[in-house]
Each structure stands twice: as C-alpha cells, then as structure tokens.
Amino acid sequence: xxxxxxxxxxxxxxxGTTIREAARALGIEIPxxxxxxxxxANSLCRVCVVELERSRVLVPAxxxxxxxxxxxxxxxxxxQAARQTILELMASAIDLSQAPDIQRLLQxxxxxxxxxxxxxxxxxxxYDDNAMYIRDYSKCILCxxxxxxxxxxxxxxxxxxxxxxxxxxxxxxxxxxxIPESTCVFCGNCVAACPTGALKAKREWLIEQGRPxxxxxxxxxxxxxxxxxxxxxxxxxxxxxS
Ligand code: SF4
Ligand code: FES
Numbered sequence: 001x002x003x004x005x006x007x008x009x010x011x012x013x014x015x016g017t018t019i020r021e022a023a024r025a026l027g028i029e030i031p032x033x034x035x036x037x038x039x040x041a042n043s044l045c046r047v048c049v050v051e052l053e054r055s056r057v058l059v060p061a062x063x064x065x066x067x068x069x070x071x072x073x074x075x076x077x078x079x080q081a082a083r084q085t086i087l088e089l090m091a092s093a094i095d096l097s098q099a100p101d102i103q104r105l106l107q108x109x110x111x112x113x114x115x116x117x118x119x120x121x122x123x124x125x126x127y128d129d130n131a132m133y134i135r136d137y138s139k140c141i142l143c144x145x146x147x148x149x150x151x152x153x154x155x156x157x158x159x160x161x162x163x164x165x166x167x168x169x170x171x172x173x174x175x176x177x178x179i180p181e182s183t184c185v186f187c188g189n190c191v192a193a194c195p196t197g198a199l200k201a202k203r204e205w206l207i208e209q210g211r212p213x214x215x216x217x218x219x220x221x222x223x224x225x226x227x228x229x230x231x232x233x234x235x236x237x238x239x240x241x242s
Pocket of ligand 1: 139140141142143144145171190193197
C-alpha cells in the first residue's frame, strides 16, 4: 500500500493507483477533459494537473501513479492558473459550442473564453462522406479518445490516427481516404467516445441542420477491389462538404 498526502489529508491506497483516483478516495474531484475511464490515459489536455512537492513541473493526475510520501495540492493558485490558461487557449482555438462538460469547466475554473480571442483558430473541413456519422474537426480537441476506441483500447480497427504535427495535428484516416474506403467497420465507438460533437451520428446532425433524413443503408459496406458497376456496395458512400 502507498501513503501520501493530498490537500493536507493523508490517504493510503493500493500501488498502481493514480493521483486522480487517490484524490477521489478522499472525496476530491480533479477536473479532467481528455481522460475517460475506458481508455488509456495519455495525459494530453493537462487540465488535471496538480502540484507535487519538490517537482519542478505540475503533474497530470489522470496518469501519474502515487508514490509513498508524495505531498500534493490539487487546487493551489499555481494549479488554478494553469487550468485556467489551458481552458482559455482551448476555447480560443476550438469550437466548443457542443461540448457542455468543457463549457461547465470553463465556468467552474473562472476561465475567460475570450481571453485569447483573435488568435489562431483550428478551422478544419467537415467531412460528410458516409451515411453513419459526420466528422467536424473544427470541434476536435485532440483528446485521442476516438483513435484509442478505434485502436487497441476497443476495436482494433485502426481506421483513424493522428496526422501532422503541432498546431496542425489532426485526426485523419490513412492518406486522408474517405471513411468508406478506410478500414472503418462503423462500430460507432469513436462517436460514443467523442466529448465535443466533432464526431456525430449522421441522423442527429441532419436533424440539427433541418435537413431531410436519408434512408439508412442496409447493404454490405464498400469493399476495396469491388467490381465496377456493383452499386450495392456504394451504400455507405457520400461526399465531402465544407
Ligand atoms: S474527434 Fe472527438 S474523440 Fe476524436 S480526438 Fe477529436 S474530440 Fe477527441
Ligand atoms: S485529463 Fe489528465 S491530461 Fe487530460
């Protein structure tokens, strides 16, 4: 067992416990954005950072494991300032209009969504290339949940991954191919995992747009190498719009 101190209170937890879980044992809820209990924590958003005594940098509570004698502050002024800035930068670059949990967090952390207004904005195309879901990457916070759901955390399909670097990083299929041409099996796990509305069921999106519903495809998905003129295999095809 491991004993540490969180917000001046001692707690003893099993080895392998994260700081976030240890704090929860004390009834302390550390805010998170990219973390999801069903997926590997990759410490991407850093909203969950806490102050660890004798550590030069703030550490992510969702992934950092507890150690004996740790002394942690989950809500110090330094932590509050870091969380605010992270959320303010996120709000300045990404359309969070359909991310109610993050909007709530902005309020809770007294973050000013307009603080960095006028900076670079992630303005990416909306992909409407299949009958099951749309991809609106202007709303994507790069939490990686969809990639993990498609990969080794759930589906082992590997239809999507992260492409490019830095500010231009984005979720993409292999060589930007359309979803029907990719290895996607339309399991829907990525859509369920997305916290921002960047991935959304096509029908839900059509209703929001006030557009007529399209018939649901019942035939087999398109396979690579199909014969020319085999229209039954085109049912999940679509077009890209912006
Ligand atoms: S599309 Fe959604 S789930 Fe995927 S990385 Fe972006 S925000 Fe996360
Ligand atoms: S919730 Fe821990 S880094 Fe995102």
